[in-house]
Amino acid sequence: MKKLNKVELIERTCIRFGLLTAGTLVAFFLLMRVVGLAENVELRFMNLLIMMTGIVLAGND
Numbered sequence: 710m711k712k713l714n715k716v717e718l719i720e721r722t723c724i725r726f727g728l729l730t731a732g733t734l735v736a737f738f739l740l741m742r743v744v745g746l747a748e749n750v751e752l753r754f755m756n757l758l759i760m761m762t763g764i765v766l767a768g769n770d
Contacts, residue, residue: 723767725767727763727767729766730760730762737755
């Protein structure tokens with residue numbers, strides 16, 4: 710297995726956690742629409758929690 714240099718490792722981490730965060734946000738919005746809560750502004754603050762979780766997980770990797 711090829712050893713990754715620092716830039717390649719950072720790029721791989723960013724892509725992996727960026728896609729994971731984006732997929733989670735898409736699933737969250739679809740679930741909100743299906744349940745009928747898409748217009749509930751208070752639930753939009755969950756975006757912040759999802760984004761922060763993705764950033765923290767990427768930073769800890």
